[in-house]
Amino acid sequence: AQTVTQSQPEMSVQEAETVTLSCTYDTSENNYYLFWYKQPPSRQMILVIRQEAYKQQNATENRFSVNFQKAAKSFSLKISDSQLGDTAMYFCAFMKLRGSQGNLIFGKGTKLSVKP
């Protein structure tokens, strides 16, 4: 069975600074996807960034980038130039390809607070 671990229940960062959220996962699969989803307070969960396991290049979306270390089964999210609107719960999620219909396995989340 696959598991996703987010070891930082809460983090805070000053506006305009950089913060890194950690995620590790456990799987015996070789092909899979990894995702970071953001859940703002009282708002819907939205996709931040995705990474295909067979791609070595780290994904980047504007101020958001990942550090994907396949051998270490690590998938951290870096947020640069943090903005107040980045305040949210961040969930790391895993999706296997073999025998899957696309359901996501989530970690417990990290609550990020961006302070002015």
Added chain:
Amino acid sequence: GAGVSQSPRYKVAKRGQDVALRCDPISGHVSLFWYQQALGQGPEFLTYFQNEAQLDKSGLPSDRFFAERPEGSVSTLKIQRTQQEDSAVYLCASSPRGREAGGIQETQYFGPGTRLLVL
């Protein structure tokens, strides 16, 4: 355009009552997922539909949970004889295509959730 909507947003039920939670996915989306999010936890997968076919129900916690999507659009998650441990936020998500069409990795668009409290 309209996103995924869910109703009701909040539901309080007495233990033993039956409840029905509705999900309206984005129009035309083939795939529909239900997740359960307990307080302080990440969402956990319950069940998956491709159009009207329920292809995976491995996450349903007991036979008290039942889901349907009869016309391949709106879906209903029904919980019979609710228990206190059923208290959670129930999230619905949809995505454009299914696995056969190569869409397994597509973005899942989440609804706002239904917060269920069982007393």
